Amino acid sequence: MSFAVSDAVSEVLHAALNGLSTRQNVTSNNLANIDTPNFRATSVDFETSLREAIGGGAVEDNVLPTLNVQETPTDTPVGANGNNVDLRKEQVAMIQTQYQYQVLGQAIAAHYQLTQQATVM
Numbered sequence: 001m002s003f004a005v006s007d008a009v010s011e012v013l014h015a016a017l018n019g020l021s022t023r024q025n026v027t028s029n030n031l032a033n034i035d036t037p038n039f040r041a042t043s044v045d046f047e048t049s050l051r052e053a054i055g056g057g058a059v060e061d062n063v064l065p066t067l068n069v070q071e072t073p074t075d076t077p078v079g080a081n082g083n084n085v086d087l088r089k090e091q092v093a094m095i096q097t098q099y100q101y102q103v104l105g106q107a108i109a110a111h112y113q114l115t116q117q118a119t120v121m
Contacts, residue, residue, distance in 0.1 A: 049070075
């Protein structure tokens with residue numbers, strides 16, 4: 001999804017969408033490799049760097065730095081074939097990401113509606 005970033009709120013929403021997109025791709029990759037011998041699942045954390053950027057005041061200048069999206073190996077125990085993908089854990093991650101997308105979508109719609117109303121006045 002691509003949209004013009006014009007203010008601090010838009011930048012944060014855009015960065016969060018990019019982080020969720022990366023998480024969804026990683027989770028999909030984990031699920032695609034559920035039966036691949038010696039495959040090690042990874043997870044994504046972008047919230048930490050987003051929180052730090054917001055807390056550090058980077059957003060106030062309308063310059064949100066490229067987020068450090070951390071893809072790290074999961075600590076799920078390894079099975080007999082050397083694979084550590086946990087189907088239940090990945091399904092929960094997919095559902096959680098889907099809900100976060102929905103919330104962000106609502107936030108984007110509300111933000112742009114407010115922006116439109118403000119420019120009309």
